[in-house]
Amino acid sequence: MRRTRSQNGKTVADGSSKNVKILTEKCTKQDQCPKPAFYVFFWVKINIMMMLLGAMVATLMDKWGLAKTKRRKDDPRLADFAPLGNSFDATYTDHIYRQSTDVVNRPISGVPGAIVRLKDRYSDDHGWTQKYTGSETEVINLGSYNYLGFSHRSGxxxxxxxxxxxxxxxxxxxxxxxxxxxxxxxxxxxxxxxxxxxxxxxxxxxxxxxxxxxxxxxxxxxxxxxxxxxxxxxxxxxxxxxxxxxxxxxxxxxxxxxxxxxxxxxxxxxxxxxxxxxxxxxxxxxxxxxxxxxxxxxxxxxxxxxxxxxxxxxxxxxxxxxxxxxxxxxxxxxxxxxxxxxxxxxxxxxxxxxxxxxxxxxxxxxxxxxxxxxxxxxxxxxxxxxxxxxxxxxxxGKDGTDIGRQKAIQLLENSRYFRKELRKRGFLVYGNDDSPVVPLMTFYITKVVEFSRRMLKHNIGIVAVGYPATPLLEARVRFCLSADHTREHLDYILEALEQVGEETNTFYGTKITDE
Incomplete structure (x- = not known):
């Protein structure tokens, strides 16, 4: 098989009949958004209701001065101003979203390639502020839209x-x-x-x-x-x-x-x-x-x-x-x-x-x-x-190489392989098999937050998505695959996902042994 040099000095395989076929064949299963068992939504609703009830109680305690937090005390400078947000959003943000801010807006150091460095941080006030430790952690990046792998500092x-x-x-x-x-x-x-x-x-x-x-x-x-x-x-x-x-x-x-x-x-x-x-x-x-x-x-x-x-x-x-x-x-x-x-x-x-x-x-x-x-x-x-x-x-292909087509092939192979392996393990996955955007459904907001925290312990950076980006009952982890991800990357991620899935009980799909 003939090989060609990539823009970053890596050697990639030239196209074969198999690679041509994978690019031209459409996946027969289009736009899948499978639903979980009925009881899943029932318990998710109960979970959300309990969380919101607790948040409402905390808001009332805040208003009555019973909460021990400096952030919610009345500020005389704001006495004449109407609130900018509605009460539900304020309640959700202050008492649910705020406590999970460690899994969102994570600061990175360097370009967002397949591997990225995260600046380590922690919170000692329940998410009101984040403090930096001065150290950095190298993680596999599944949160950036670097689909074709062009995000490099050289080349x-x-x-x-x-x-x-x-x-x-x-x-x-x-x-x-x-x-x-x-x-x-x-x-x-x-x-x-x-x-x-x-x-x-x-x-x-x-x-x-x-x-x-x-x-x-x-x-x-x-x-x-x-x-x-x-x-x-x-x-x-x-x-x-x-x-x-x-x-x-x-x-x-x-x-x-x-x-x-x-x-x-x-x-x-x-x-x-x-x-x-x-x-x-x-x-x-x-x-x-x-x-x-x-x-x-x-x-x-x-x-x-x-x-x-x-x-x-x-x-x-x-x-x-x-x-x-x-x-x-x-x-x-x-x-x-x-x-x-x-x-x-x-x-x-x-x-x-x-x-x-x-x-x-x-x-x-x-x-x-x-x-x-x-x-x-x-x-x-x-x-x-x-x-x-x-x-x-x-x-x-105007640069005289086959790098562009190989990038397209690698991305498509990664997308199909990753989705297939997730379904084999029993995860419920949304979307088309050819799409590099891979949502793994956790449904519970609490689960998606914990899922992200535990994946970070495996040095894997993922995106946890909940309300208001998704409906209250449909929280999810969203993976964005890249042509830069290798099979070794994906296999390591899948092993970690299976372990974290067992720890959080997030297998809402039907295990598929062969597709």
């Missing part, structure tokens, strides 16, 4: 970024409509457009703003938006800012989307009293908390049938799926030109920062003229652009 990407700093500096100044529109921005626009196989593209310095600031330039109060129930907060924010009438359909359910669209078109806009001037369907490529891959062909069919616009957010799917990482359009074999707006982030797979919008030249020119992001926002830093362009060049 061709880092060298290109350093060269751009020397040549162009770190800031261009101004917005895209003023003096900030540099040659490097035009270059990366072309690079992204070619990679997506669309007519044109435009980049922005922040992924969240790419959605929230651009959707209002596409629709208005006379428009209709069909939005997936689990769409990201940036999409929800953009929908609200646009003023359009927004209808929410069941997660990844094209039939429910069509039903709501058909019913809405029979009437008029409740905001204008007139027929809708346009319809925009908003979906994601891979949903970040469920790990499900969108049923793109079905939504394209609806878009064509009703002459709608289709907006695809590929924050977690660009680079992560498809033979060359071109996302779900390549994964499903769809024509990218059937998608009117292709959005994605440059932070995750390409280890840079910012986001992009791609589509027809007419649509992108409209965004350039009317988006708040191009009028008022700053531009991407040149070294970040160098990182993106170099990573995309590698994924396209």
């Amino acid at each position: 061709v990407c880092a060298e290109a970024a350093a060269q751009y700093i020397d040549k162009f500096g770190i800031n261009c100044g101004g917005s895209r409509q003023e003096q900030g529109n540099h040659l490097v921005h035009k270059s990366v626009d072309r690079t992204i457009a070619e990679y997506l196989r669309v007519e044109d593209a435009i980049v922005f310095p922040m992924g969240f703003a790419t959605n929230s600031m651009n959707i209002p330039s596409l629709v208005d109060e006379g428009s209709l938006i069909l939005s997936d129930r689990l769409n990201h907060a940036s999409l929800v924010t953009g929908c609200r800012l646009s003023g359009a009438n927004t209808l929410v359909f069941k997660h990844n359910d094209a039939k429910d989307c069509e039903k709501k669209l058909r019913d809405a078109l029979c009437g008029v806009s409740p905001k204008t009293g007139k027929k809708y001037n346009k319809v925009l369907i908003i979906i994601e490529g891979i949903y970040s908390m469920e790990g499900t891959i969108v049923d793109l062909p079905s939504f394209i069919a609806i878009k064509k049938k009703y002459n709608c616009y289709l907006f695809l957010d590929e924050a977690h799917s660009i680079g992560a799926v498809g033979p060359t990482g071109r996302g779900v359009a390549e994964y499903w074999g769809c024509n990218p030109k059937d998608i009117d707006i292709m959005m994605g982030t440059l932070t995750k797979s390409f280890a840079s920062a910012g986001g992009y919008m791609g589509g027809s030249k007419k649509v992108i020119d409209h965004i350039r003229r009317y988006s708040a992001g191009t009028v008022y926002g700053v531009t991407m830093s040149p070294p970040l652009i160098a990182q993106v362009e170099t990573a995309v060049t590698i994924m396209c």
Whole structure:
């Protein structure tokens, strides 16, 4: 088997017929979100009720001055101010979330690769503050979106970024409509457009703003938006800012989307009293908390049938799926030109920062003229652009190597192997087998916190997710796999997971001996 040299000096195997097959074959089991036994939700509800009851009692003691804590004493400076949050969120944050802050926002030292160094810390006041010990711990990193493994302090990407700093500096100044529109921005626009196989593209310095600031330039109060129930907060924010009438359909359910669209078109806009001037369907490529891959062909069919616009957010799917990482359009074999707006982030797979919008030249020119992001926002830093362009060049094979395809193969093999082994051990796992986002369901908030603490004792860093990022009854551990993870990494993680699963009694799935 022929071998080729990677960007970081490692030797990787060249493609074989088996590797080609694994990239082109689709997993037959799509978008699985299996439900546990009925009694699980029953006891989770009891657990949540008891936790909230205790939190409410603690809040009342706080208010009456019975609690021995300096943080909740009345502050005379705030006497004339209305509270900013509602009582439930304040109760949850102060008495449940606060005590588990050691498992979130963990500070790291160095780049977030497959191995990362955590700064050790502890709390002696029940989570109000965290104190540093001055030491660091090296852990296997399962919490970063480094899907393709481009997050390195050395290699061709880092060298290109350093060269751009020397040549162009770190800031261009101004917005895209003023003096900030540099040659490097035009270059990366072309690079992204070619990679997506669309007519044109435009980049922005922040992924969240790419959605929230651009959707209002596409629709208005006379428009209709069909939005997936689990769409990201940036999409929800953009929908609200646009003023359009927004209808929410069941997660990844094209039939429910069509039903709501058909019913809405029979009437008029409740905001204008007139027929809708346009319809925009908003979906994601891979949903970040469920790990499900969108049923793109079905939504394209609806878009064509009703002459709608289709907006695809590929924050977690660009680079992560498809033979060359071109996302779900390549994964499903769809024509990218059937998608009117292709959005994605440059932070995750390409280890840079910012986001992009791609589509027809007419649509992108409209965004350039009317988006708040191009009028008022700053531009991407040149070294970040160098990182993106170099990573995309590698994924396209334009660097003269096979590294890009091998990265895609390694990520897909890691995703399928890890999910299969988790199910073999009896864990309940959400999502599609080809998705590198792997949610392991713990359901109990208390369990997900303890799960994270115990995994850290095995020198494994994971993400514990609970309310408000997920429903109260559906806490979970979310693994983000990378092409940089080796089989040895995954096997060690699986052994630790099995041990911690037994200690916390978190086997809510059905053990699968063969798939």
